[in-house]
Amino acid sequence: MLLRMSTLLLKTLREEPADAEVPSHRLLLRAGFIRRAAPGGYTWLPLGKLVLDRVTAILRDEMGAVGGQEVAFPALLPREPYDVSHRWTDYGDDIFTLQDRRGNDYLLAPTHEEMFTLLVQDMTSSYRDFPLLLFQIQTKYRDEARPRGGLLRGREFLMKDAYSFSLSSDDLAAVYAEMRAAYQRSFARLGLDHTIVSAVSGAMGGSASEEFLATSEVGEDTFVGCTSCSYAANTEAVVTPTPPFVDASISLMxxxxxxxxxxxxxxxxxxxxxxxxxxxxxxxxxxxxxxxxxxxxxxxxxxxxxxxxxxxxxxxxxxxxxxxxxxxxxxxxxxxxxxxxxxxxxxxxxxxxxxxxxxxxxxxxxxxxxxxxxxxxxxxxxxxxxxxxxxxIEAALVLAGDPCPACGSGSLTMRRGIEIGHIFQLGRRYTDAFKVDVLGVDGKPVRPTMGSYGIGVSRAVAAIAEQHHDERGLLWPDEVAPADVHIVAAGKDGQVAAALKLGQELVDAGLRVLVDDRTNVSAGVKFTDAELIGIGRSVVVGRRLAEGFVEFRDRRTGERNDVAVTDIPRVIATSLG
Amino acid sequence: MLLRMSTLLLKTLREEPADAEVPSHRLLLRAGFIRRAAPGGYTWLPLGKLVLDRVTAILRDEMGAVGGQEVAFPALLPREPYDVSHRWTDYGDDIFTLQDRRGNDYLLAPTHEEMFTLLVQDMTSSYRDFPLLLFQIQTKYRDEARPRGGLLRGREFLMKDAYSFSLSSDDLAAVYAEMRAAYQRSFARLGLDHTIVSAVSGAMGGSASEEFLATSEVGEDTFVGCTSCSYAANTEAVVTPTPPFVDASISLMxxxxxxxxxxxxxxxxxxxxxxxxxxxxxxxxxxxxxxxxxxxxxxxxxxxxxxxxxxxxxxxxxxxxxxxxxxxxxxxxxxxxxxxxxxxxxxxxxxxxxxxxxxxxxxxxxxxxxxxxxxxxxxxxxxxxxxxxxxxIEAALVLAGDPCPACGSGSLTMRRGIEIGHIFQLGRRYTDAFKVDVLGVDGKPVRPTMGSYGIGVSRAVAAIAEQHHDERGLLWPDEVAPADVHIVAAGKDGQVAAALKLGQELVDAGLRVLVDDRTNVSAGVKFTDAELIGIGRSVVVGRRLAEGFVEFRDRRTGERNDVAVTDIPRVIATSLG
Incomplete structure (x- = not known):
């Protein structure tokens, strides 16, 4: 893939965009990755779409590796299944509803538990069909009262949602553990520093519900850690330790x-x-x-x-x-x-x-x-x-310094994070609602139990941008970057042609290359744009081209070295590891 | 990719499904590629999703090859831009509209001309930014009065829509010609036998609007061809030749x-x-x-x-x-x-x-x-x-045998087709509506002119199924098939293990393989399912496995040959060409 800046749909912004409060939102707008199209709805521009597709490919790969099978449901769904689950009314104003030309009720699905359950009811009949792990990567809708932070909380967004169907609690626990590991691998590949926090109190079953939070100052979720053990939980899940028994009843009221x-x-x-x-x-x-x-x-x-x-x-x-x-x-x-x-x-x-x-x-x-x-x-x-x-009742504000409910000896610290994933053992809520029974090994009907596993895909792009930027711009982890290398033609004495030739060589070697071949902007503007766009390594084709040298720059370390142009493919291959 | 039938979410149907009138719809349901989820809305099952992704990849590839840049717009859009273009009212009942929690009007976009135009207005400023070719592959919504034929006419469907922006009619004609060729290459790769028909009468400008129709008995579009020249047009575009002048005014009324x-x-x-x-x-x-x-x-x-x-x-x-x-x-x-x-x-x-x-x-x-x-x-x-x-006025029914308006000597024949693509020179309707002007080469403002290029992606899957099936089932062209080879384990003396081993070998060689490793169904059922699913080549691991032989079957020709199992990778590579 050879992208040319001279023809790329791209307009970088020097000024901070109004209404963009968080760094990821500001930088994704400024660097030309997204544009606002509606309240809580964003258009992916070419560079942004490339990043989104890289993220999607990683998730698809990791889901496939644990036996996930990909399906795709419509987003526009009739009311009936959501009546059965009571979610049509439970969701209230949070879902978009509409009527078709015949006056029938529809919704834009916020999640698809009902459809996954009905599909499994349709497609399975016996224990031989289980366990089953299904996923989709699909556009979701939620009528958020306060869309926020660009891709962080939108009204139309991309989700990877997965559901497991098992015939026993042990089997559910096993697939849950596999998915937990798959999520850790996925987020590692996405370059997302994250903490797994308990999302329900220990009293309700410990590990049965966990959130993956990308640590970030701008995160909406507050979570606690312990100063001396590995305990981490969102504040809703924190259990207040009961103090040691004291008998104060000696004094009268x-x-x-x-x-x-x-x-x-x-x-x-x-x-x-x-x-x-x-x-x-x-x-x-x-x-x-x-x-x-x-x-x-x-x-x-x-x-x-x-x-x-x-x-x-x-x-x-x-x-x-x-x-x-x-x-x-x-x-x-x-x-x-x-x-x-x-x-x-x-x-x-x-x-x-x-x-x-x-x-x-x-x-x-x-x-x-x-x-x-x-x-x-x-x-x-x-x-x-x-x-x-x-x-x-657990209703009191949790404060830094509170005793840790897990080890008892440490105290709690408060941190903020962006919820990028949530896994939980959902159980039989939906298989009960739709009365899903299959033939068990013993010939008796058995009702599958479900696990639920979600990742906010578009939100993950924002979370990556939050964790990977500096004052000069974005700085994408290699595996999600829109290109492997950014070649800047700095000069008008054949540098553009040389940059394009080098770019094509690298493309032929299997790399994804962005070449700044613009002739109407200065080298300084090109360097600024390159840093804003945030590809990890760049090659500057400049004055020393005549001597056969170009400059190789590492955006992370700031290192710059003159390298023989013939040596560039090797240097880049080495730097990509 | 190794797919195992023992775990695949798949249930083939022996009976003809009720309510499925056309062959593609019946077979895609029976072979487990899709399921109905809503009126005019379908769920892609794992095999169907694989085919859809192949089709999508081909279109993305061909659009990229002619310089198309991929973007992605939201589907849920505010009313305002569609008011400017008058389409909010012009579309009437054909679009889905809704209100958000604040009572603001939204629609589910049937197409995105407004958004593409606004994006170009936002992102460009001078002649240097043109020509520009943008595309997206995105879910579209239309409140069809009569959804029909499964994927052929749905209310939620996948489209590849592209728009070109040029600064002159000549430039528009050039990109139009390139897109026309890209469409021909795309449909050839999809295995779609098609005819390009004029979609507007010659009087209005000839080639400025053309439809790509996949020839099919079940097509909704009637088009005409000529018995002696290459003329083809949809019936709406047929021009009635004016008869030679006669003067009948000699007789009084x-x-x-x-x-x-x-x-x-x-x-x-x-x-x-x-x-x-x-x-x-x-x-x-x-x-x-x-x-x-x-x-x-x-x-x-x-x-x-x-x-x-x-x-x-x-x-x-x-x-x-x-x-x-x-x-x-x-x-x-x-x-x-x-x-x-x-x-x-x-x-x-x-x-x-x-x-x-x-x-x-x-x-x-x-x-x-x-x-x-x-x-x-x-x-x-x-x-x-x-x-x-x-x-x-051209309002009379066109009949087979009518004189050809192009050559005058031939006569018209009537054929039916499925509209899989439509390209036309849209002009300045939307750039006028939004007053898009950019700086011209001469320093004066110039208004871009647009081309519109659409392909029904989910409909293309149905059209492929219409053109590629026989009485036994589907028969996918290689490039869109859900797998390259279908291995059937026919026997219980180690055949399953051998089939899986062979499958893994082929996967390691870069092939996509489906293995029927089920142990609870007969070889006959497996053969029937294989023919229904329609992968072009299969390998039967059966009785002669002990001697080191398996059977290679070509679904198209019906040929069956015993081949040494060690020779299978070479035989398959040869057959894939």
């Missing part, structure tokens, strides 16, 4: 007047000023904060829920939603309708609403909390004696 | 009572019975039939149009629509509202409606036609004397 203390800070200040309970060392962590939320459960009435957590913690709505899923929560604000909930002075004792507590609010612990009367609080309010929560 | 002759047949019978004008040799060709239609022009009021044509011809609504485009026509039926139009007795003389005539109704010709009174007709009604049409 006392109610005190605490006027004008609707906040934790004002309460702590008053408690210390007045030496409540004889103490002057009160901190926010000694107080019990009670947060009122409204829980929205699909197909059910809204419900008021009070969450108790130490006063030095905020409620993390993402963790709360994860804990309540499929229900969601919003902050409660109609206190006028609930005079029993005394805003700023709520305590769990005698409360008439559903009450769940942070794991740190363990039986035996004593708290300074509201007395359910305006201007009054209580001390020595002991969990298990003065109140008993219905259960615990 | 006479009106006769012709009771109960509302049809041409009854009129001819009466005219001969009564020897009208002294003749008893009246035929339908002597009568002038006047057909009333309603013309619907976008953005204008409906209009009544009367079309005059020889009584032995019917109006062809497809030709009529092509002649009226962008307006369309339907048969007029509200005669009660137009007492001046006397149904069954209309004549062009003194008519108060717009009147267009077939070219055979030439000045000087005399006709037997209605007298605009119930039960009366007139003879010797001479064109140019008794009536003067506003113009001519």
């Amino acid at each position: 006392e109610v005190h007047d605490t006027p004008e203390t609707p906040t934790i800070a004002s309460l702590v200040e008053l408690a210390n000023d007045r030496a409540l309970g004889g103490r002057t060392d009160w901190t926010a962590a000694d107080t019990l904060k009670n947060v009122v939320v409204t829980v929205h459960t699909p197909g059910a009435d809204d419900e008021v829920l009070v969450i108790g957590l130490p006063g030095d913690r905020e409620v993390d709505l993402k963790r709360l939603d994860a804990a309540l899923a499929p229900a969601t929560a919003t902050m409660f604000d109609d206190f006028a309708a609930r005079p029993d909930l005394v805003k700023g002075y709520i305590g769990p004792q005698g409360l008439k609403a559903r009450y769940l507590a942070d794991p740190r609010v363990a039986p035996g612990t004593a708290w300074l909390t509201g007395a359910n009367e305006p201007g009054r609080h209580a001390i020595n309010v002991v969990a298990g004696r003065d109140f008993t929560p219905e259960g615990t | 006479e009106v006769h009572d012709t009771p109960e002759t509302p049809t041409i047949a009854s009129l001819v019978e009466l005219a001969n019975d009564r020897a009208l004008g002294g003749r008893t040799d009246w035929t339908a060709a002597d009568t002038l039939k006047n057909v009333v239609v309603t013309v619907h022009t976008p953005g204008a009021d409906d209009e009544v149009l009367v079309i005059g044509l020889p009584g032995d011809r019917e109006v062809d609504l497809k030709r009529l629509d092509a002649a009226l485009a962008p307006a369309t026509a339907t048969m007029f039926d509200d005669f009660a509202a137009r007492p001046d139009l006397v149904k069954g007795y209309i004549g062009p003389q003194g008519l108060k409606a717009r009147y267009l005539a077939d070219p055979r109704v030439a000045p000087g010709t005399a006709w037997l036609t209605g007298a605009n009174e119930p039960g009366r007709h007139a003879i010797n009604v001479v064109a140019g004397r008794d009536f003067t049409p506003e113009g001519t």
